[in-house]
Amino acid sequence: MAHPDGELATSRACAKQGVNMAISSYSNHSIEAVRIAGTSVGPISHAIQLYTMKDRAMQERIVSTAEAEGCSAIFLTADSPVLGVRYNEWRNDFRTPEGLEFPILEKTTEDIRRQTHDGTFVGFNDDSHNWDREIPWLRSITKMEIWIKGVLTAEDMELAVKHGCDGVIVSNHGGRQLDGVLATLDALPECVEAAQGRMRVHIDGGFRSGTDIFKALALGVECCWVGRPAIWGLAYDGEAGVNLMLETMYNEFRRCMQLTGCKTVKDITKASLARIDADGRPKPL
Template structure:
């Protein structure tokens, strides 16, 4: 069919059709418990940032070019020195086995089949070895290992050594979490990781975890005395993996990442789960890109719910977009097949957006493709 229309997607319920990420979220919510759904989907405090992560995209309009031959459109790009099929990858979301028993294993397999990258959370319910093996048994692609700064430096080093030995390409040092955000739903629900799930990367059994709330577990291992000089120099001394800073929202911290020789930053507000009221990641992206001046790679996560959202972020200067909750919804809906459905949906929409705006390659996506709606409601070219 002209334009590369997606074909019908088999689903378990013949009366249920998943055509968008919104459809997927709705279908997934039917399969998750209230407690699990609130853990995955809620942000901190008044939920302002989590809402604005998605609504920020509505402040931009597309400026399509017409009569362009887009029959051979190419959605691929390069991340971590390896080509991926389109500029999207799966963020380091924890506790994936609470959404589906296969958890991170299913996500890894889906990413490998789709040809995109995945970051492994410190809170993974499966080991680095197991997650890497699940994906690399299918095809070559890259994993990053997400880390917090830890009080137990020996354990942190063990995690890094294991990740490097298993072939992970990068460390995503989560820098926005000296403490956890004010998460009312977790506190009201006395949220604890379900019985039977473990955190093997953090060397915690289900018995260890169940003794404490999620917040209590975090306070127990995380080091809130972290700082730029100490963390980056220490990481450089023990690993050759790329070092990325996850949680950057300002030009000032972008400059510090450059100063300390980091390989990249992820413009992120932790999915709205940390400090409520910070900038939406799409709104923070332009100042970080401007500060980077091409000296450091810039990725972004937070609020992506369509391929058009991805297009807008790339037009603002991001190299790659990352998604967390959509992968969780895919898992909850149908395990590996659900994650694959999410990735396929995002890819189809992104490809179609490129074609309809007259972009033949990812490099053709620039500020010229966007206008911003000003306070007076009028569009203004960037």
């Protein structure tokens, strides 16, 4: 919706900057096309973001295609048994614009335009997903890593460890699911503590600058993912816009490291952070 090249432009920009990319199930371009776009520029790893689907055969086709095309991981979305309450979408009868397709979900523009976004999601998404069913089934059909996207609590971290997941993404789905939900940065310390080094921990949600990334790494996360900044970059200038966004974040992050005396990423710790208490005084984390 932001640029005709969409995920192709994003993949090329990520490869140019040495950044990996997750391919949305709602991508307007196929897994194969996104992979080719990135790998034609340079080395890049892709994950496939996946929902639990009522049509298990289609879900398996997506997994098989992603693995065959060289994707290295599945990001299984755990925080969307249903969509959040989105009054603006309902009031305005939001539908994906004409001419766009969801090839990964096997939906043409005609299929998409027949239903609202909410209706489309309810039609294919399985709201009965659960740990005991989904993880073993995915393990039985793929050798890709399995990550859980949408974890915010220590309890879910323990479940991810119990079920042998390869990692988690601390995420609140961009804050679009449940009003009042914790910001991911606030949920992160509990999740990192619960992981106890047994599992890799990534994060997304609200990262808009290199200093945001610095804070997350100081709190123990391995990697930060961004979504909307890439869309803004596409809307501004396609591939060049995404490239500019990534360069800007990198330069801000690098400058933040310099200003806090961190020579390497390993030097980034909680010692560089402070929390302001109720009376306005800073205190160490």
